[in-house]
Amino acid sequence: MxxxxxxxxxxxxxxxxxxxxxxxxxxxxxxxxxxxxxxxxxxxxxxxxxxxxxxxxxxxxxxxxxxxxxxxxxxxxxxxxxxxxxxxxxxxxxxxxxxxxxxxxxxQLEDEGRGFSFEKDGPLDMRMGLNEKSAYDVINEYSTEKLADVIYEYGEERFSRRIARVIAERRPLNTTFELRDAVVSAIPLKFRRGWKKNVVRVFQAIRIEVNGxxxxxxxxxxxxxxxxxxxxxxxxxxxxxxxxxxxxxxxxxxxxxxxxxxxxxxxxxxxxxxxxxxxxxxxxxxxx
Ligand SMILES: C[S@@+](CC[C@H](N)C(=O)[O-])C[C@H]1O[C@@H](n2cnc3c(N)ncnc32)[C@H](O)[C@@H]1O
Incomplete structure (x- = not known):
């Protein structure tokens, strides 16, 4: 390692x-x-x-x-x-x-138990240290609006509102793959081919929020x-x-x-x- x-x-x-x-x-x-x-x-x-x-x-x-x-x-x-x-x-x-x-x-990225990577299925955690909140809390407990703001501000993701809406509809989300799938299905069809970039931005935003x-x-x-x-x-x-x-x-x-x-x-x-x-x-x- x-x-x-x-x-x-x-x-x-x-x-x-x-x-x-x-x-x-x-x-x-x-x-x-x-x-x-x-x-x-x-x-x-x-x-x-x-x-x-x-x-x-x-x-x-x-x-x-x-x-x-x-x-x-x-x-x-x-x-x-x-x-x-x-x-x-x-x-x-x-x-x-x-x-x-x-x-x-x-x-950290390759540790499946920490949920930093959308390429590995793992729990929605993303804590780097002994933080109080995890990605699970942000994804499942923030209001749709607050979640959209986090995704927009820290991920600079243009589909932030649509993504936050789909996440809210699918709650509770438990795993990185569930989060990835929710993001992908929120992207309008004609932009979906480039889904990885959107997913990277959303994961980045949640990680920044979780770890302040x-x-x-x-x-x-x-x-x-x-x-x-x-x-x-x-x-x-x-x-x-x-x-x-x-x-x-x-x-x-x-x-x-x-x-x-x-x-x-x-x-x-x-x-x-x-x-x-x-x-x-x-x-x-x-x-x-
Ligand atoms: C990119 S790695 C550093 C790699 C290191 N420079 C090397 O060459 O091996 C970033 C490290 O910063 C730590 N880190 C991130 N935010 C931190 C913070 N607020 N306080 C202390 N450590 C932090 C992470 O846990 C991680 O181990």
């Missing part, structure tokens, strides 16, 4: 964080399989790394993959929105770099400015336009100096090797 997640823009992240060449502390907010962390630890040998993840399974994989680095690594089970509390509770004031590679890992992903991202950027030392850098990889827009705007609002004028994107060679990389966008900024 631990070899399946291929990290995105690894060299680019490490290169942009070259302020770590004189050592310091780097926080990887989404340590996941440990791919970015490993590269940083190998490249910058004086660095100590703090890894966070809200998913305990991810932390187990990271622990295994980073064990060679011994005491240079400390891993914590936490939502990155709480980065400030985690660092405060370990008496860590200024850090030199913060990384976040948001979204899901391949381990956009709120967490905003909070993390807010808190990062209190924890990054002067000249410290923050590097964020996002996978869809909603997130990228938040990163771009928040960097400016919080007074960071953007170092990447346009987002850095993967090379054609990387996309060929790892198709999941195709929508990745990296933005880097520093505290001044």
């Amino acid at each position: 631990s070899t399946k997640h291929v990290s995105v823009l690894v060299n680019e992240v490490a290169e942009w964080l070259n302020n770590l060449q004189n050592g310091g502390i780097c926080v990887d907010c989404t340590v996941g399989g440990g791919g970015h962390s490993r590269e940083i630890l190998q490249r910058y040998q004086q660095v100590r790394l703090i890894g966070l993840d809200r998913d305990t399974n991810a932390l187990k994989i990271a622990e295994e993959n980073l064990k060679d680095f011994g005491k240079r690594v400390a891993l914590f089970h936490a939502n990155f929105a709480e980065i400030e509390d985690v660092l405060d509770s370990h008496n860590i004031s200024d850090v030199n770099a913060i990384i976040a590679d948001i979204g899901m890992s391949s381990f 992903e956009l709120e967490n991202l905003k909070k993390m950027i807010d808190s990062s400015k209190n924890k990054l030392g002067v000249e410290g850098r923050i590097a964020i990889i996002s996978f869809h336009s909603l997130e990228d827009r938040i990163v771009k705007r928040k960097f400016l609002e919080e007074g960071f100096l953007p170092l990447t004028k346009k987002p850095v994107t993967p090379s054609t060679e990387e996309i060929m090797r790892n198709p999941r990389a195709r929508s990745a966008k990296l933005r880097v900024a520093k505290r001044v």
Whole structure:
């Protein structure tokens, strides 16, 4: 299981964080399989790394993959929105770099029991951590209107109202395949050939809602400015336009100096090797 997640823009992240060449502390907010962390630890040998993840399974994989680095690594089970509390509770004031590679890992997507993928039948769960609500609650308990808004806003799905209506008619829905089938039958016949894209957008929207992903991202950027030392850098990889827009705007609002004028994107060679990389966008900024 631990070899399946291929990290995105690894060299680019490490290169942009070259302020770590004189050592310091780097926080990887989404340590996941440990791919970015490993590269940083190998490249910058004086660095100590703090890894966070809200998913305990991810932390187990990271622990295994980073064990060679011994005491240079400390891993914590936490939502990155709480980065400030985690660092405060370990008496860590200024850090030199913060990384976040948001979204899901391949381990999560391929875990049938978690219901993230429309290609595997599983329960309507989609929780990345210890959230209170699951996809089941969103799908079965939200009003039709609220569900349509979630699908429209977080999925940017044009048939959101029709989809929410069909879901409401078929409630209770229990499985990912039931959700997928409801979405497909809500798409007008002449657009149905491209159903996969609609389904991907609906699953994305529900996942964002379940995990409060956009709120967490905003909070993390807010808190990062209190924890990054002067000249410290923050590097964020996002996978869809909603997130990228938040990163771009928040960097400016919080007074960071953007170092990447346009987002850095993967090379054609990387996309060929790892198709999941195709929508990745990296933005880097520093505290001044
Ligand atoms: C794309 S993976 C990271 C992969 C990692 N960079 C690597 O190279 O192996 C994203 C990870 O972020 C975690 N995650 C997502 N949202 C989070 C949040 N709000 N707080 C902490 N971890 C989060 C997920 O559980 C997942 O393990």
